[in-house]
Amino acid sequence: MTKQPPSGISYAGKVVLVTGAASGIGRAMALAFGRAGACVVIADTAVDGGHMTAALIVEAGGKALFVKTNVTVTTEVEALVDKAVSHYGRVDVAVNGAAIEEEHLPLADGEDAQFDRIMNVNVKGVWLCMRSELRQMLKQEGGGVILNIADAGGLVAVPNHAMYAASKHAVIGLTKTAAVEYAKSDVRINSLCPGAVKTPMLARMLERDPGRDKKIKAAHPMGRIADPAEVANAALWLCSDQASFVTGHQLAVDGGLTAM
Template identity: 50%
Template sequence: MTGLLDGKVALVTGASSGIGRATAIAFASAGAKVVVASRRLVESEETVRLIKETGGEAIFVKTDVSNAAEVEALVNKTVKTYGRLDCACNNAGIGGNSGLIIDDISEEDWDRLVNVNFKGTWLCLKYEIRAMLKQNSGAIVNVASVGAVVGVPGYAIYSATKSAVITLTRTAAIEYAKSGIRVNVVSPGAIETDMLASLPVDLIAQLPTAHPIGRIGKPEEIAKTVVWLCSDATSFITGHNMMIDGGYTAQ
């Protein structure tokens, strides 16, 4: 993918590990200057180091995506540093405590997941699109989940927030299509991340065979798709939810 995004500027939230880190590195490998955003300082600085180690250019901006002022500052810092914003991957998200809708889920659980996964994505879109409107171009990829399109018992809030991200993506794509801005979303299946590792051991053991491909996915496989969706190779694609799930939802 070398050279696919030469001269572009890309922003990645939740870039301290997993899919976010892999995407930041993939953007840099494709020729983009990268802004790494996350709440985690040490891990994010490691992402920047990994990018620079291979000759890429990157900066870190500490950001809580559920805070409007911090998201606005993130985008402003991006534009101030690099002059523009061409690509964004809104990946920041958190998992939820498993539990039944009636008995186990608290209002605190609801607010925490909605604020980061849904509100956070909306805030990122809001300020990213404002920057992209000034240049009449841009490509954004949000990150949802296979859980957004199938029921996952015990993970109702997480699934609901990710489903909301898909609808938000489609609406944004329609609203800004004529402004040269494309907005798509990817829905990963089970991927080797810290979030996956936090699941119950017995559930993790079932995941490889639950996917027709017979294995869990890798963060780099999501990252390459995000970069592709931000490139000119997909200039006629917007409002699309791409399943990257090893065939899980094809069953």
């Protein structure tokens, strides 16, 4: 098993924006794009983590900028894209990964406030980011690529996580619709659907449900949980020119989970 970036893929001269990049999959993606030569714009509400991601890229010889951003606030999202453009000149790739997961209960036991929080970040946040990113990409030469981080739970049922699953199904709906709307505008839009990945989000879930890690591993035909770098490598390919005829696609990086 390799965690090295796919050979032949370079982002030299490209500007890549990644939301939710202070930790987990977002950080892994930001680091991978940085290693591939991109100028990386890192967005998150977690200031320390965001600065750490940027520092790791710079220490490795890359270029990075952290912008504290709440993706649920229109003005902050617009300021993020404006900052990326003013600093680096354009946005070639945007990875929308900011999300939350905070439920473990049957649907009938859910609360209004919890539903609103999840939908606000996971759906409205993606929509706001896509809107600002598209407006920039449509006016710049060469268009761009948008990658939304959905989830295997956006493709199948996730018992006791109905709100989260619904939010990720919605992300896929946004992805498909936008991909068709802008297919002739030199903008490709896809989603990535990871299975279980070793992230702080998964760690929090396992804290609420001790022993669940064995069940999670068993649910994946490959019998293990993914490393964030494995998801990042898939993103590198999907956002590259090697995937130039791929749009409106949901790429499952799930160890065979959704094949069952």
